[in-house]
Structure formats: C-alpha cells, structure tokens
Amino acid sequence: MQAVKTSLTRLLGIRVPVICGAMAGGSSARLVVEVARGGGFGVIGGAFIPPEKLREELAFVRDSFPDLGQKPLPIGVGFIAWLLDTKEEAAKQLIDVVVESNVEALWFAFGNDVYRWVQYARTSPAGASSTRKPLIFVQVTSVQEALLAAKEWKADVIVAQGNDAGGHGGASTPSTFTLVSEILAALPGDNAPPVLAAGGIANGTQVAAYLTLGAAGAVLGTRFLLTPESLYSDAQKAALLAANSGSTLRTLALDYARGTYGWPKGIDGRGIRNKIVDDIEAGIPHETVREKLAKGKQEGDANYMVTWSGTGVGLMHEIKPAKDVMAELHTDIVRQLQRSQSLLQH
Known part of the structure; x- marks a missing residue:
C-alpha cells in the first residue's frame, strides 16, 4: 500500500x-x-x-x-x-x-x-x-x-x-x-x-x-x-463495543466519581453514560459514588466504571x-x- x-x-x-x-x-x-x-x-x-x-x-x-x-x-x-x-x-x-x-x-x-x-x-x-x-x-x-x-x-x-x-x-x-x-x-x-x-x-x-x-x-x-x-479492561472494551453514537455525553460527573477536580474552566469529558452520571445528577455525594466506582472496577461492573469514548464509537465493532x-x-x-x-x- x-x-x-x-x-x-x-x-x-x-x-x-x-x-x-x-x-x-x-x-x-x-x-x-x-x-x-x-x-x-x-x-x-x-x-x-x-x-x-x-x-x-x-x-x-x-x-x-x-x-x-x-x-x-x-x-x-x-x-x-x-x-x-x-x-x-x-x-x-x-x-x-x-x-x-x-x-x-x-x-x-x-x-x-x-x-x-x-x-x-x-x-x-x-x-x-x-x-x-x-x-x-x-x-x-x-x-x-x-x-x-x-x-x-x-x-x-x-x-x-x-x-x-x-x-x-x-x-x-x-x-x-x-x-x-x-x-x-x-x-x-x-x-x-x-x-x-x-x-x-x-x-x-x-x-x-x-x-x-x-x-x-x-x-x-x-x-x-x-x-x-x-x-x-475487558469490561471497558465490552462497554465500547456495546455503545453507539448516542451512548456518550459530555460531563464532569465521571471526574467527580474519580476525584479528579481542577480542570481548567470550560473543560469537561466525554464518556459512556452509566449509573455514575445518574447518581451525580441525582445529588448523591461524590464520596459515595467514588466508593461505588471502586467496587465496580473490582467486579467489572459496566454501570460503575469510567469509560471515555468519542462519538465515533458506533462505527467500531471489534477488538x-x-x-x-x-x-x-x-x-x-x-x-x-x-x-x-x-x-x-x-
């Protein structure tokens, strides 16, 4: 080529x-x-x-x-x-x-x-x-x-x-x-x-x-x-394969769950929407969500993991x-x- x-x-x-x-x-x-x-x-x-x-x-x-x-x-x-x-x-x-x-x-x-x-x-x-x-x-x-x-x-x-x-x-x-x-x-x-x-x-x-x-x-x-x-991880890759262009959103919720504060004004992140985002939007304390994230990572729970992803993910079908x-x-x-x-x- x-x-x-x-x-x-x-x-x-x-x-x-x-x-x-x-x-x-x-x-x-x-x-x-x-x-x-x-x-x-x-x-x-x-x-x-x-x-x-x-x-x-x-x-x-x-x-x-x-x-x-x-x-x-x-x-x-x-x-x-x-x-x-x-x-x-x-x-x-x-x-x-x-x-x-x-x-x-x-x-x-x-x-x-x-x-x-x-x-x-x-x-x-x-x-x-x-x-x-x-x-x-x-x-x-x-x-x-x-x-x-x-x-x-x-x-x-x-x-x-x-x-x-x-x-x-x-x-x-x-x-x-x-x-x-x-x-x-x-x-x-x-x-x-x-x-x-x-x-x-x-x-x-x-x-x-x-x-x-x-x-x-x-x-x-x-x-x-x-x-x-x-x-x-395998669980994060599986979440990407299951996603489409409508599965992602821009938010700071994923950072709140990880404890990564301090991003410059106007910066946020795009990732797969899951229960982390739902919890943060519902007003659940960040510390509580952080505990769920730690447990989710251990158990491979896609509902409680941070999976960054661009909007083109719906065109990706294999590892x-x-x-x-x-x-x-x-x-x-x-x-x-x-x-x-x-x-x-x-």
Missing part, C-alpha cells in the same frame, strides 16, 4: 498520517510501539505516571526498536498541563525523563499556563548535550488557542480537538469538522504547522475526508482503546491488534483518496 504524503508524515518520517492520541490510562508503551510498526505515530498518556515508571515504559520502546541507534524514539509522550502545575518538581522530572530518552515529541494539553511547560521542554537541562530538541504538539479547542500556539509558541504541530472527542476537551468547542475548518482558514500559508483533526474519528474514510479538507493527519483515540495493547488497525486505516485512507480523484476524471 502506497505511503500517504502530508506535512505530518514528512515531519515524523511515517507512512500513514494517523496518530494514536495521548490517553492517560489508555495508551501504553506496547500500544504505541505497534502503532509505530504499522506506519503511524503513537503517544503515551503520561499524565499519571511516576517518573521511574515512565522511564521503564520508554526503555521498553527503545528495546522494541534495536536498530534505532541515536535516532529518536518514534513515539510521543503527552502531558496535562494543569496536573504538571500541581507538582512542579515531579513534573520537571517527568519532562526530563522524556527529553533524556530522546523521544520524538511531547504533547501538551489543558492548562492555564501551557507555554510554561513548552518552554521547559525546550530548555530542559536533560537535553543540554543534545543537538536535537523534541517536537512540540499542542492540543487546542479554539481558533484563538491555535493562533497562540502556532504564532507565539511556535508549536511544531497543532492538534485541533473538536467536541466529538472522547476524554477531556472543550465543553463548548464546535465539532471537529468545524474547528479544523476554522483553524485552517486562520492559519494559511506554507509556514503554518501541520494541523491534525482529533475527535469522533473511527475509520480511514473519515481520515481521508479530513485530509481533503486540508488537515495534515488525524488523531484517533477510542479506536485504539479497542486493541489488546490498550490499558482498558483487533493495533498493527492490524493501522493496516486497515492505511488501506481505507488510500482507497478513499483514490475514489476522490475519480470525481475529477472526464
């Missing part, structure tokens, strides 16, 4: 313009390795990983590519900026681990001072002897954020995350299609960084649609949770290895782009 050429694939040296998104509790080292082997690019969700555990994960990635030599690890690591703010010294250790491990990219999202961590990544003492700085991905939920990240922060890649996305994002953000369209219109010219579409994307046909819109690639999350390599998912996406992207070309033939 022929490679797809975009500014993203050229920047990263990959064959398929598909990114496995940074998903805390979802994207593992095993997962991103298989995505890379399939021609794409994967990002470990580093939000809740201690520095030593992250070092182990990155060592696993290095061991998985014994022929790399001095080349960077062909993956990224993602961080939630407001969580970095809560533990400054531990946060710096995490970023230092990524930089000294010579990882291709760092991905930052959700914070009131994201640029602080972008700067630290670029000036980390762990990279003092290196001639190469990691690429910087910045996830945005508005045109204003995209302009700031691209023009002032000089981000290498802009991740445009629409309201369709699973996990955390902007509560009032427009759809992915609308947001990507607006950002592409606001960032014209050859010097603009690659813009990636993120949110609600389930298959290669949709990825091809975003490529024809002008995006340089697409970020998929939920689709990669339905792989043996993801960190999701398959990440490398096979990449092959399927690649094939569908190429075929759909070829079909699009036929529309112009006489």
Whole structure:
C-alpha cells in the first residue's frame, strides 16, 4: 500500500498520517510501539505516571526498536498541563525523563499556563548535550488557542480537538469538522504547522475526508482503546463495543466519581453514560459514588466504571491488534483518496 504524503508524515518520517492520541490510562508503551510498526505515530498518556515508571515504559520502546541507534524514539509522550502545575518538581522530572530518552515529541494539553511547560521542554537541562530538541504538539479547542500556539509558541504541530472527542476537551468547542475548518482558514500559508483533526474519528474514510479538507493527519483515540495493547479492561472494551453514537455525553460527573477536580474552566469529558452520571445528577455525594466506582472496577461492573469514548464509537465493532488497525486505516485512507480523484476524471 502506497505511503500517504502530508506535512505530518514528512515531519515524523511515517507512512500513514494517523496518530494514536495521548490517553492517560489508555495508551501504553506496547500500544504505541505497534502503532509505530504499522506506519503511524503513537503517544503515551503520561499524565499519571511516576517518573521511574515512565522511564521503564520508554526503555521498553527503545528495546522494541534495536536498530534505532541515536535516532529518536518514534513515539510521543503527552502531558496535562494543569496536573504538571500541581507538582512542579515531579513534573520537571517527568519532562526530563522524556527529553533524556530522546523521544520524538511531547504533547501538551489543558492548562492555564501551557507555554510554561513548552518552554521547559525546550530548555530542559536533560537535553543540554543534545543537538536535537523534541517536537512540540499542542492540543487546542479554539481558533484563538491555535493562533497562540502556532504564532507565539511556535508549536511544531497543532492538534485541533473538536467536541466529538472522547476524554477531556472543550465543553463548548464546535465539532471537529468545524474547528479544523476554522483553524485552517486562520492559519494559511506554507509556514503554518501541520494541523491534525482529533475527535469522533473511527475509520480511514473519515481520515481521508479530513485530509481533503486540508488537515495534515488525524488523531484517533477510542479506536485504539479497542486493541489488546490498550490499558482498558475487558469490561471497558465490552462497554465500547456495546455503545453507539448516542451512548456518550459530555460531563464532569465521571471526574467527580474519580476525584479528579481542577480542570481548567470550560473543560469537561466525554464518556459512556452509566449509573455514575445518574447518581451525580441525582445529588448523591461524590464520596459515595467514588466508593461505588471502586467496587465496580473490582467486579467489572459496566454501570460503575469510567469509560471515555468519542462519538465515533458506533462505527467500531471489534477488538483487533493495533498493527492490524493501522493496516486497515492505511488501506481505507488510500482507497478513499483514490475514489476522490475519480470525481475529477472526464
């Protein structure tokens, strides 16, 4: 299958313009390795990983590519900026681990001072002897954020995350299609960084649609949770397979049940609606719901577990290895782009 050429694939040296998104509790080292082997690019969700555990994960990635030599690890690591703010010294250790491990990219999202961590990544003492700085991905939920990240922060890649996305994002953000369209219109010219579409994307046909819109690639999350390599439990995967596009909602209830308070204003999460949401909306104390969540996780009870999911989940019907998912996406992207070309033939 022929490679797809975009500014993203050229920047990263990959064959398929598909990114496995940074998903805390979802994207593992095993997962991103298989995505890379399939021609794409994967990002470990580093939000809740201690520095030593992250070092182990990155060592696993290095061991998985014994022929790399001095080349960077062909993956990224993602961080939630407001969580970095809560533990400054531990946060710096995490970023230092990524930089000294010579990882291709760092991905930052959700914070009131994201640029602080972008700067630290670029000036980390762990990279003092290196001639190469990691690429910087910045996830945005508005045109204003995209302009700031691209023009002032000089981000290498802009991740445009629409309201369709699973996990955390902007509560009032427009759809992915609308947001990507607006950002592409606001960032014209050859010097603009690659813009990636993120949110609600389930298959290669949709990825091809975003490529024809002008995006340089697409970020998929939920689709990669339905792989043996993801960190999701069997019960969470079963909940995804049973869901459709109407099964998800945007809410902070799932965070209240987990005890993860502190998200910046305007940020909430999209996941599968279940009894957690019902309980929170009914006014049951958060502590009580938290106890039910802990019990539900132990018993594999889908009614009391947090399962993040995008709106595209209704198009996902099976669990398959990440490398096979990449092959399927690649094939569908190429075929759909070829079909699009036929529309112009006489």
